[in-house]
Amino acid sequence: MKAIIASKKTRLWLFLMCACALVMGLAACAPQQPSEGVDKGSESAVDIKIPAPNENGIITAEAWKDVYPNEYATYEQNSENKDPGDYTQIYPQIQTIWAGSAFSKFYNEPNGHTYSLTDIQETGRNPKTANCLTCKSSEFILKQNADPTLNTSDIHEMEAQVTEPISCYDCHENSPADGSKAIRQFFVDAVGDDAAKLPEGAMSCGQCHNEYLFPNENKSAENPWKGLAEATPEKVLANENAINYVDHTNPTNGTKQIKVQHPEFETMYGGDMAPMAKQGYSCSDCHMGTEKDANGLEYANHNWTSPLENDKLIANDCSKCHQDIKAEVKAKQKVAIDRVNSIGDKLVTLNNKLAEAQNNGMAEDQLNKIRDLNRTSQFYWDWVMVENSDGAHNSALAQDTLNKSEAAVDQALAML
DSSP states (O other), X not given: OOOOOOOGGGOOOOOOOOTTHHHHOHHHHSOSSOOOSSOTTHHHHSOOOOXXXXXXXXXXXXXXXXXXXXXXXXXXXXXXXXXXXXXXXXXXXXXXXXXXXXXXXXXXXXXXXXXXXXXXXXXXXXXXXXXXXXXXXXXXXXXXXXXXXXXXXXXXXXHTTOOOOSOHHHHHTTOGGGOOOOOOHHHHHHHGGGGXXXXXXXXXXXXXXXXXXXXXXXXXXXXXXXXXXXXXXXXXXXXXXXXXXXXXXOTTTOOEEOOOOOOHHHHHHSTTOOHHHHTTXXXXXXXXXXXXOTTOOEEEOOOOOOGGGOHHHHXXXXXXXXXXXXXXXXXXXXXXXXXXXXXXXXXXXXXXXXXXXXXXXXXXXXXXXXXXXXXXXXXXXXXXXXXXXXXXXXXXXXXXXXXXXXXXXXXXXXXX
């Protein structure tokens, strides 16, 4: 499942390469003020009456609206995202590359956190089990924590029991004043002690924006890595290969494939980390930002959008290291998108030729060698294609990952 996040029209471009940091120093590129938390004057100005939780134990976003009106109003702006694009048309190669997967037939662009439940209810992929709600509703997380067998329960029955999409509880539980946190324990366990290396905000966003799988009998989510050093494309693939993990088998040529989810966290913070992560920036620094209301009260903007749409952020922060951040990001994205398309075309050719070879009686051991290369190439291609920045979060990693994909597909084509 792909996380439901902002539409590609307001896509999450976090990558702000600080090339001039070597000259200006780390201080110039460091976050100037935290964008976590809530209205900084709210709780000192009045006695806060904590709203009552709903029947599932969470305080809904609407219940907080009178306590944190600015945060609530900007959170509601996420609902303005409309008409997500159709990936099966934007990248028609996936109809062939992912044959055998429901994603090859129905795969819309991210639509926004407030649509998380709506989108999964309306998806043409027709999910069967409730574990698909893992990153869609904190209400399900509380139910699943109490009874892990609910992961394999009927998703439609569970949908009737949860009503709150991704909202306050996912990042704050029922205590916004205490800052942000991650409530999905599988992710917390995977990061482990390395959480101390991360800025506030990285864990709360990363708990859903990561690569995960469902390898266990009870269909609970797990990350295919432990610790940040393992959270890289190469080690994730190695770990998934080690357990012979398969999301689906391509019916045309027998390739056992892995469907990458949404590895924003790994792309930013895994391995050597992205340049902005090294500077200490969190997801929220760039995708939320601090605002002031008409009364001069400072608050964290909860309309999650691209930093490239935040002119104030660009002027006050990004411009310290970038003369034209919008042009820089656009150029990096074009390189990545062009390569995703060109390598995708090669993968289509490979899948078709492999199907022909299978039908023509090629020896099984030779077919399996080519299938393994197809699986490898598709995994690396998928990693960049589904990561929600079009290569901008970590352009060096994106190009290295695409290099691995292209090397594998070229090797496989040479064997046919």
